[in-house]
Structure formats: C-alpha cells, structure tokens
Amino acid sequence: MKQSRGVLLPPLDAGRVRRADLYGALRTAVLDGVLAPADRLPSTRCAAADYGVSRGLMEEVFAQLTEEGLFVRAVGRGTFIASEVAALQKPAHANGRPASSMRGLSRRGLAAAANAACREPDRPRAFNAGTADTSEFPWKIWCRLQLRATRELGREALSFADPRGLPELRAAIARYLAQFRGIRCTPGQVIVFSSAQQALNALALLLLQRGDTVWIEDPCYLGARAAFELSGAAAVPVAVDDEGLVVEAGIRRAPRARLAYVTPSNQYPTGAALSLERRIRLLRWAARHDAWIVEDDYDGEFRYAGQPLASLYSLDVRLRAIYLGTLNKSMFASLRLAYAVVPEELVELLANIRTQMDGFSPAVPQMAMAKFMEEGYFASHLRRMRAVYGAKRKALIDGLAPLAARGWNWSANPAGMHLLARHPDGGYVRKVGQASALDVTLLGRYRVAKARQDGLFLRFGALDPESIEAGVQKLVRAAGCTAVTRL
Amino acid sequence: MKQSRGVLLPPLDAGRVRRADLYGALRTAVLDGVLAPADRLPSTRCAAADYGVSRGLMEEVFAQLTEEGLFVRAVGRGTFIASEVAALQKPAHANGRPASSMRGLSRRGLAAAANAACREPDRPRAFNAGTADTSEFPWKIWCRLQLRATRELGREALSFADPRGLPELRAAIARYLAQFRGIRCTPGQVIVFSSAQQALNALALLLLQRGDTVWIEDPCYLGARAAFELSGAAAVPVAVDDEGLVVEAGIRRAPRARLAYVTPSNQYPTGAALSLERRIRLLRWAARHDAWIVEDDYDGEFRYAGQPLASLYSLDVRLRAIYLGTLNKSMFASLRLAYAVVPEELVELLANIRTQMDGFSPAVPQMAMAKFMEEGYFASHLRRMRAVYGAKRKALIDGLAPLAARGWNWSANPAGMHLLARHPDGGYVRKVGQASALDVTLLGRYRVAKARQDGLFLRFGALDPESIEAGVQKLVRAAGCTAVTRL
Numbered sequence: 001m002k003q004s005r006g007v008l009l010p011p012l013d014a015g016r017v018r019r020a021d022l023y024g025a026l027r028t029a030v031l032d033g034v035l036a037p038a039d040r041l042p043s044t045r046c047a048a049a050d051y052g053v054s055r056g057l058m059e060e061v062f063a064q065l066t067e068e069g070l071f072v073r074a075v076g077r078g079t080f081i082a083s084e085v086a087a088l089q090k091p092a093h094a095n096g097r098p099a100s101s102m103r104g105l106s107r108r109g110l111a112a113a114a115n116a117a118c119r120e121p122d123r124p125r126a127f128n129a130g131t132a133d134t135s136e137f138p139w140k141i142w143c144r145l146q147l148r149a150t151r152e153l154g155r156e157a158l159s160f161a162d163p164r165g166l167p168e169l170r171a172a173i174a175r176y177l178a179q180f181r182g183i184r185c186t187p188g189q190v191i192v193f194s195s196a197q198q199a200l201n202a203l204a205l206l207l208l209q210r211g212d213t214v215w216i217e218d219p220c221y222l223g224a225r226a227a228f229e230l231s232g233a234a235a236v237p238v239a240v241d242d243e244g245l246v247v248e249a250g251i252r253r254a255p256r257a258r259l260a261y262v263t264p265s266n267q268y269p270t271g272a273a274l275s276l277e278r279r280i281r282l283l284r285w286a287a288r289h290d291a292w293i294v295e296d297d298y299d300g301e302f303r304y305a306g307q308p309l310a311s312l313y314s315l316d317v318r319l320r321a322i323y324l325g326t327l328n329k330s331m332f333a334s335l336r337l338a339y340a341v342v343p344e345e346l347v348e349l350l351a352n353i354r355t356q357m358d359g360f361s362p363a364v365p366q367m368a369m370a371k372f373m374e375e376g377y378f379a380s381h382l383r384r385m386r387a388v389y390g391a392k393r394k395a396l397i398d399g400l401a402p403l404a405a406r407g408w409n410w411s412a413n414p415a416g417m418h419l420l421a422r423h424p425d426g427g428y429v430r431k432v433g434q435a436s437a438l439d440v441t442l443l444g445r446y447r448v449a450k451a452r453q454d455g456l457f458l459r460f461g462a463l464d465p466e467s468i469e470a471g472v473q474k475l476v477r478a479a480g481c482t483a484v485t486r487l
Numbered sequence: 488m489k490q491s492r493g494v495l496l497p498p499l500d501a502g503r504v505r506r507a508d509l510y511g512a513l514r515t516a517v518l519d520g521v522l523a524p525a526d527r528l529p530s531t532r533c534a535a536a537d538y539g540v541s542r543g544l545m546e547e548v549f550a551q552l553t554e555e556g557l558f559v560r561a562v563g564r565g566t567f568i569a570s571e572v573a574a575l576q577k578p579a580h581a582n583g584r585p586a587s588s589m590r591g592l593s594r595r596g597l598a599a600a601a602n603a604a605c606r607e608p609d610r611p612r613a614f615n616a617g618t619a620d621t622s623e624f625p626w627k628i629w630c631r632l633q634l635r636a637t638r639e640l641g642r643e644a645l646s647f648a649d650p651r652g653l654p655e656l657r658a659a660i661a662r663y664l665a666q667f668r669g670i671r672c673t674p675g676q677v678i679v680f681s682s683a684q685q686a687l688n689a690l691a692l693l694l695l696q697r698g699d700t701v702w703i704e705d706p707c708y709l710g711a712r713a714a715f716e717l718s719g720a721a722a723v724p725v726a727v728d729d730e731g732l733v734v735e736a737g738i739r740r741a742p743r744a745r746l747a748y749v750t751p752s753n754q755y756p757t758g759a760a761l762s763l764e765r766r767i768r769l770l771r772w773a774a775r776h777d778a779w780i781v782e783d784d785y786d787g788e789f790r791y792a793g794q795p796l797a798s799l800y801s802l803d804v805r806l807r808a809i810y811l812g813t814l815n816k817s818m819f820a821s822l823r824l825a826y827a828v829v830p831e832e833l834v835e836l837l838a839n840i841r842t843q844m845d846g847f848s849p850a851v852p853q854m855a856m857a858k859f860m861e862e863g864y865f866a867s868h869l870r871r872m873r874a875v876y877g878a879k880r881k882a883l884i885d886g887l888a889p890l891a892a893r894g895w896n897w898s899a900n901p902a903g904m905h906l907l908a909r910h911p912d913g914g915y916v917r918k919v920g921q922a923s924a925l926d927v928t929l930l931g932r933y934r935v936a937k938a939r940q941d942g943l944f945l946r947f948g949a950l951d952p953e954s955i956e957a958g959v960q961k962l963v964r965a966a967g968c969t970a971v972t973r974l
Contacts, residue, residue, distance in 0.1 A: 019667065023669075024669065026633055027669065029798070031804070032801070037640065052750060063793070064793060067793055067796070068796055068797045069762065069763025069764070069766075070763070070797075070809065077552065082763070083762055084763060084767050085767075087546075087767045087768060087771050088768070088770070088804065102830075103777040104694065104745065104777040104778065104779055104833055105693060105694060105698040105805075105833075105836075106692075106693065106695050106745075107695055107696060108692070108695075108696055109692050109693035109694060109695070109696075109836070109840075110693075110836070111841070112692055112693070112840050112843065113835075113837070113839045113840055114835030114839070115692055115839060115843065116839050117843075118839075118842035118843050118846070119838075119839065119842050120647040122649070131646065131647060132645075132646075134642055134645040134646065135642075136643060139645075141937045150630075150796060155622075157821065158621040158624060158626075158819035158821050158822075159617075159618065159619075159621065159821060159949075160607040160618060160818065160820045160821070161821060161822050162609075179507065182510075182511065182514065193845075194845045194846065195680075195845050195846045197842075197843065197844070197845060198845035198846075200845065201843075201844060204597050204601070205591060205593075205595070205599055205717070206592060206593065206596035206597075207591065207593055207596060208593050208595075208596070209511065209593040209594060209595055210595065210697075210719070212593065212720065218892065226843045227843065230843060232697070232719065245642075258591065258593075263544065264823075272595050276555060276556025276557070276571060277571055279556075279569050280572075280574045280575055281574075283574070283575065284574050286549075290590040290593065292589040292591055293887075298580060306550070306551060306786055309554070309555055310514065310555045310557075314514075315518070315575050317518070317576075320591075328846075332645035332646065333645065333647045334644065334645050334646060334647070334648060334851070334953070335645075335848035336845075336846065336849055336850075336851060343589075343927060344565075345589055345899075348600075349596070349597070349601075350598030350600070351606075352599070352600050352601070352602060352603050352605075353596075353599050354599055355603070355605035355606050355684075356599065356602065356604075356605050356684065356688075356710065356713045356714065356717060357678075357684070357685065357688060357844070357845070358682050358685035358823075358844070358845060359605070359681065359682045359684060359685075359823065360683060360822035362822075362823055363821060364821070388504065405631075410968055418703050428638070438841075460648075463525070
C-alpha cells in the first residue's frame with residue numbers, strides 16, 4: 001500500500017546506482033518541490049529495495065539529507081521532508097517579477113565593468129597587436145631555467161612567496177636597471193607585481209585619497225586612467241604635444257594634484273619623448289608640492305636608435321618619482337611579472353596592500369626570470385627583439401610613406417611597438433580606418449579634450465612582417481580612395 | 488691650458504673603459520653638481536685622449552647626453568653643460584626640510600598598508616600554519632601535466648589568456664562542483680581568479696557602491712573585511728554562534744545591507760556550520776532585498792566525517808548567492824587559482840574588472856589544473872589530504888583533551904585546517920597564549936564586538952605531526968600552569 005510506505009520516490013535511470021546519484025535525485029526532488037514539506041518518506045528498507053541498492057547505502061543517503069536538514073527523523077514515526085524546505089523550493093508560479101541577476105549591481109561597478117580598455121583581442125591582427133612577439137623567444141632556455149628554479153626552490157616552489165618579490169629577482173632587476181637604464185637603486189627599493197596595471201592600482205591606493213586630483217596625459221593609456229578612477233581619484237587630463245606632457249598646462253589646471261602619471265620615454269599613444277626641460281619642470285613641481293610622479297616606462301627597452309633616454313626617475317633627487325617597468329612586454333604576456341622602484345620605506349606598505357589585492361607572485365617564474373637576467377639571456381633577448389621590432393617599425397613607416405604627401409604624420413621618436421599615424425582631418429581619419437577594414441583604434445579613444453585632428457593607432461608588436469605589409473597596403477589604399485573632407 | 492680645453496672631467500678607474508662607464512660618470516658629475524651649468528666641456532678629441540678611448544666612442548657619449556638635454560652644443564663654440572640642469576642638481580646645503588618619501592601618502596593608503604592580515608609568516612610554525620600541506624602533493628604528476636599543457640598550448644602558453652579563465656578549466660571546475668559539491672552550474676558561470684581574495688575585491692567593486700552596507704561575520708576572516716573596506720563599503724559585524732551567522736541579528740542591525748559575506752561550511756574562525764534554518768532565512772532575506780550573498784567555501788573540501796554539507800549556493804533558486812572556491816588551499820599556495828560561480832551575465836563584467844586589476848591568469852597552470860581534475864588526480868589527492876588533515880585534527884583534539892576539564896571547548900564541526908580553542912576567561916586565554924611561546928593568534932583579533940571570552944586560533948594545516956604534538960604539549964603545559972582569573 002502506497003500510503004503506508006510513504007511517498008513515491010523519484011525514479012533513477014537503470015544501471016549502477018551510486019550514492020551520489022541517489023543523493024542528488026532525492027535532493028533535487030525536494031528542491032524542485034516534487035517532494036513537499038511534511039511528506040513522509042518510505043523506510044530505508046523499502047527505498048533500498050525500490051532502487052535496488054543495499055540498505056546501508058540508503059541509510060547513508062538519508063543520514064546525509066537529515067544532517068543537511070532537508071529530511072527530519074521522528075523516532076517511531078519515520079522520516080519526513082522538513083517543513084523549512086518550503087522556502088527553498090522553486091516558486092511554482094513566479095508571481096510577476098522575474099529573478100534577475102542584474103539587480104543589485106553598483107553604478108560604480110557597472111561603469112568599471114563597461115570598460116574593456118585593458119582587454120586584448122582574442123586573435124590579434126593588424127593593427128591591434130601591441131603585445132610581445134614571441135616567435136623569437138628562447139623557449140628552450142626558459143624551460144631549462146624554470147626547471148632549475150623549481151629544483152632549487154624545492155618545497156618553496158609550492159608555498160607562499162614573499163609579497164615584495166623573490167630577493168633574487170629584486171636584485172637582478174636592480175642590477176639590470178643600473179646597467180641598462182641608468183637607474184641607481186637598491187634591491188630593497190624594488191617591489192614585484194604581476195603587471196604594471198596592478199602596480200598602478202596598488203600605488204593609487206597607497207598614495208591617493210578619494211577625490212584627490214591626478215594628472216593624466218591627454219591622450220592617455222586607458223589602463224592608467226582606469227586604475228586612478230577605480231581608486232576614487234579625480235583624473236585631470238593634461239595636454240600632450242611633441243615634447244610630451246605640457247607640464248605648464250598641468251600646473252595651470254591642477255597645481256595641487258597629488259600625483260602625475262607620465263610615459264616619458266614614449267608617450268602612450270602619441271610616441272612623443274618628454275623633453276629635458278619638461279622633465280625638470282615636472283620634478284620641481286612635484287618636489288615643491290610633495291606630489292608623486294609615476295613614470296610608466298612600459299616599453300623603454302625598445303628604442304631603435306641611440307641609447308635609451310635617461311629616465312625621469314634617474315634625474316630625481318627628491319624621491320618623488322616612482323619608476324614602473326614590466327617584463328610582460330619584453331618577455332611574454334603570460335609571464336605576469338612587473339616591478340616598481342619606490343623609496344625603500346614604501347616597499348613594506350605596498351607589500352601589505354598587494355596581499356590584500358591578490359596575495360603574491362609565485363616563486364618559480366620569478367626565480368627563472370632572475371636567472372634569465374643574471375646569465376645574460378635577457379640582454380641578448382632584448383638586443384634581438386630591438387632588431388625585430390625596429391625592422392617592423394621601419395617596414396610600417398616605409399609602407400606609410402605615400403601617406404605623408406596626403407598630410408599624415410607620425411612621431412619621429414624611434415621607439416616602441418606601436419605607431420600613431422595622424423591627420424589634421426579627424427573625419428577623414430575615421431573614414432580611412434573604416435574603409436581599411438583593419439582592427440585599428442582611433443586616437444580619439446584615448447583623448448579627453450575634443451580636437452579636430454585624429455589618428456590611427458597601429459599596434460604592430462606581435463604581427464609578422466607579412467601581416468604588417470598586407471595591413472599597410474590596405475591602409476594606403478583606404479587613405480588614397482577616401483577623400484579628405486577639408487584641409 | 489685648462490681654460491681653453493674646457494672643464495676637468497671626472498676621473499674613471501683604470502682598466503677597460505666602456506661607454507656605460509663614461510656615460511654614467513659624466514651624468515653623475517652633472518647631477519651631483521661637479522659639473523656646473525654653463526661649464527664648457529673639453530672637445531671630444533681631448534676627452535677621448537684623457538680617458539684613453541676612441542674619439543668615436545666619446546662622440547657617442549656626448550651625443551647621448553646632448554640628446555637627453557644635459558649637454559648643449561653651440562656650433563663653433565663647443566659643448567656646454569645645459570643651464571636647465573641646475574634644477575636637477577642635488578641641493579648642496581639642504582635647507583631645513585629633509586626630502587622624505589613618507590610625505591604624500593594617503594590616510595586610506597596608510598590604513599590599508601598597516602593591515603598585514605593577509606600576509607603569511609615567512610616560516611610557518613605551530614600554530615600559525617593554516618596553509619596547504621604539500622608533503623604529499625603528487626609533484627611528478629603535476630610536472631608531467633604542466634609539460635603536456637605547455638605542449639598543447641604551444642605559443643598560446645606565452646600570450647594573453649582569456650580573463651574569464653581557460654575554457655578547459657572552467658568546464659572542469661563546473662563538473663567537479665556538480666560531482667562533489669552538489670552545485671549545478673554551467674562552465675559559463677565559472678570565472679577564474681588568482682585567489683579568493685582577488686575574487687572578493689572584484690565582487691566588492693562590481694556589486695557595491697561606496698558607503699553600501701555589508702554584513703560580515705563577527706568574528707570574521709580578515710581578508711574579506713579588508714576587501715570590503717578597500718572597496719569603500721561599510722562592514723557591519725553580525726554575531727556568530729554555534730549555528731553560524733545569526734541572520735536575525737543581521738536583519739535587525741542592517742536590513743538594507745547590499746551583501747552578506749558568509750563562510751557557511753566552516754565559519755572562519757569559529758568552525759561553526761551554518762544551520763539549514765539560518766541558510767533559508769539568509770536566502771529569503773537576500774531574495775526580498777535583492778541583496779547578494781557571497782559564500783566563501785574556502786576549505787569545503789576538507790570535511791572528515793559524513794559528506795560535505797550542501798552549499799548555500801545549491802539551495803538558492805533566486806540567483807542571489809555567489810559561490811567562491813579556491814585551489815590554493817586544496818592544491819598548493821603558489822598555484823594562484825581560485826574561482827567564483829556567478830550568474831552568467833556577470834562573468835563578462837567581472838572579466839573586464841579583472842583586466843583592470845591585474846590582467847588575467849596565465850594559461851599553463853590552468854590547463855594543467857583542468858587535466859589534474861579531469862584525469863581523476865584531484866579527487867584522489869583530496870581523498871588523501873582529507874585523511875592527512877583529519878588525522879592532524881584528531882591529534883590536535885586528542886592532545887587538547889586535558890584542557891576540556893579546565894573549561895576549554897572547541898567546535899564539533901569535523902572540518903578544516905584550523906581549530907579554535909576557546910575559554911570563557913579571556914585574560915586567562917591571553918596568558919596561556921603568551922606562556923606557550925607559540926605563534927598563536929587570539930580570537931579577539933578577528934572580532935569586532937567586545938567579549939569576555941577569548942580563544943586560541945590554531946592553524947595546523949602545514950604542520951607535520953611532530954610539530955603538532957610538541958605544540959599541543961606546550962599549550963597544555965601553559966594552560967595548566969596559568970591560573971584562571973575567575974570563572
């Protein structure tokens with residue numbers, strides 16, 4: 001008799017019935033409302049017979065569901081569906097309002113989430129490929145060094161690592177900076193991050209109060225702007241010209257800013273190099289107001305004529321400049337290692353902040369990177385890549401030559417993995433971009449102030465020579481077929 | 488004649504003089520004020536002769552310093568130190584105020600930087616070692632899977648990876664959760680982070696406006712509190728008892744909170760399991776107010792009796808619960824992989840936020856982890872580690888037995904890698920902690936509300952059995968020798 005043996009239990013597919021299947025089926029039946037609150041369940045003996053399993057197994061499943069509170073056992077009366085489950089059961093008839101996961105997001109969160117500026121395309125193509133070219137990366141050497149690092153670290157390879165960075169890597173970075181970038185700093189001033197972006201977030205948090213004013217370049221690297229805005233700071237755009245940031249304009253607009261973010265070696269995205277006069281003015285302003293300068297030297301390694309320019313950091317005697325470098329561009333994107341050079345007293349503070357952000361960088365890639373630097377592989381890899389990127393840049397500029405006659409121009413600063421091709425007529429530029437059917441970003445995207453002129457931002461780093469050539473041809477064709485609105 | 492040949496240049500150590508040495512010495516001489524603005528430099532011919540280098544090399548160095556603006560060349564008159572360098576030179580007599588790098592930090596930043604709650608000790612010892620025990624980790628299998636992952640990914644191993652997580656890992660996590668945690672979700676709902684801490688930061692940013700109220704447990708995991716406070720939210724402590732979070736107390740104190748942070752499987756640090764009745768109340772409150780529940784299941788894998796309790800997430804039919812899991816505890820700390828299960832519409836939003844935080848997680852460890860899960864290694868590793876941690880917990884509790892007679896107690900919830908030993912007399916607890924000379928954290932550290940009672944938080948995960956035994960003995964001795972103030 002069905003009544004006396006309790007409710008009918010849900011059927012299970014024939015075959016081997018495991019505990020997980022039984023448990024899942026009963027649980028789903030409760031949550032879906034197939035079994036209702038206060039329903040009496042069959043005895044474990046009956047249920048076991050129905051399902052063709054041992055009574056012991058059935059007992060275990062009942063015990064588990066009882067422990068979770070879905071079943072209730074009443075001594076002498078049997079097992080029942082708990083009355084509390086009513087609240088868990090799916091509403092049979094959703095009354096009006098659909099359950100929507102988009103309710104309860106914050107305005108700030110939605111604004112941040114709408115910003116895809118830091119995402120890279122799934123399949124980089126001309127001209128949206130400003131990331132490292134890995135075709136020449138000495139992969140075998142790297143694997144060998146990783147193995148050696150793993151062996152040397154032993155169990156430490158698996159455990160927590162120092163949130164300031166592995167001492168070996170901090171020392172190797174300090175030596176590299178002294179030798180190749182004219183930066184005198186101790187290993188104790190170097191702190192490792194997973195990316196320059198993360199370093200910017202940590203610095204914004206440490207150095208800025210909500211509402212503090214920050215100079216950003218206009219146009220500006222969007223990741224930096226995002227970091228300052230996430231931190232609650234007010235980003236004030238300061239004009240950029242052929243000598244880089246117009247420091248006087250910043251002083252006029254926001255003399256009391258707490259921080260200035262600059263890309264002095266190769267202004268992102270215009271390619272201008274900050275002149276010495278401007279560097280000095282910027283340092284003096286910062287020293288006078290105890291403001292900070294964050295120097296993002298994101299591709300300072302890639303200069304194709306002359307030596308790299310001296311960093312702002314190395315000209316600073318008042319400890320207001322912070323230097324940011326990344327290995328994700330000079331090595332490969334998935335390395336996830338970058339660094340900041342800061343006054344030694346700030347390292348511990350930033351390390352605590354880092355642990356609250358995401359913990360620390362794992363030790364193995366840090367140790368391998370230290371060896372890569374110390375054993376000279378980094379210097380020769382940079383040398384090779386300077387030739388590679390320099391040749392790509394030259395191919396791009398040679399290909400663009402016909403555009404010069406039509407009023408296009410680009411920065412003469414022989415550096416970097418991207419080139420901004422500008423034209424005074426913004427409408428024309430946008431039409432050319434569209435007609436080229438290439439993946440190009442407009443200068444306007446990086447700019448705050450309105451301007452008639454515009455430009456095509458060509459990120460060529462990861463492209464092979466053929467893609468560059470094909471891309472340039474499309475661009476030149478589009479520029480030639482498209483009429484200039486007015487000059 | 489010295490006058491006609493220009494100023495005396497700085498000496499260099501004998502031996503092989505390289506361009507970097509020459510450049511560095513001249514630059515330092517300028518910045519240190521040894522060479523003054525408007526000083527005339529010797530000709531490159533003279534300088535080359537003085538240093539014993541080729542004239543070409545000397546020309547290069549002069550050209551570099553001229554390009555940087557430290558030297559100025561006047562045609563027909565020679566090369567001079569630029570007048571602008573005056574501003575760069577180190578002040579000969581620092582007038583008053585010393586240059587201090589601590590000027591210009593923000594109050595918020597200093598508060599965050601003072602918080603070392605998320606730092607792990609350099610050398611874990613009894614009883615501050617709540618991290619993974621890696622002595623049984625199948626290291627060889629892991630290395631083999633990493634190699635296979637690297638080979639399969641090819642160049643992709645080096646490049647940007649999907650900020651949502653590698654599809655293979657998201658699918659493996661969804662299958663694991665269905666099989667072992669009773670969680671039904673699609674791979675499209677899973678988003679990978681480097682740690683649960685990072686996931687909390689991203690969620691706080693997406694879900695909370697500055698000033699929004701958040702329930703935290705009291706006592707609470709300090710990393711969660713830090714994440715909410717960093718985001719500018721107001722954390723409201725809600726009492727915890729033997730059934731976990733006192734939901735009614737939260738509703739009384741902050742009925743309009745936007746989010747509730749809970750650790751229902753094993754309340755951190757008390758060890759309580761959230762009762763079904765409370766789970767249901769919490770879910771109903773969240774559904775009514777469109778509030779979010781963040782369920783941090785930080786060690787849900789480690790339950791030593793019965794099956795794991797059903798997650799809050801799996802009881803939720805209104806899509807208000809977000810599930811957080813980490814692999815950094817169940818695998819090893821330096822893996823840097825964790826995940827959140829969220830409504831599918833939120834994944835893209837969180838991925839954009841992730842890129843603005845630190846980019847993405849590298850592909851190789853994700854692919855290796857997916858294989859580790861799919862090929863059954865994860866399940867058997869968890870089985871082995873459940874036995875390991877369960878035995879450690881038992882040894883700890885057995886050792887603590889003499890303390891029960893002196894009024895100590897601990898949670899009966901058979902789970903986790905830590906144990907909270909409490910006593911009603913807080914003064915006594917603190918004395919015992921001190922007398923034991925162990926590295927123990929007091930319950931009070933995690934608590935906001937004042938209370939007379941206190942406890943010793945014993946994190947035993949990474950300790951070997953000998954350290955646990957020795958530690959317990961010290962603890963029992965200290966507890967016996969130390970007088971209870973008053974009971």
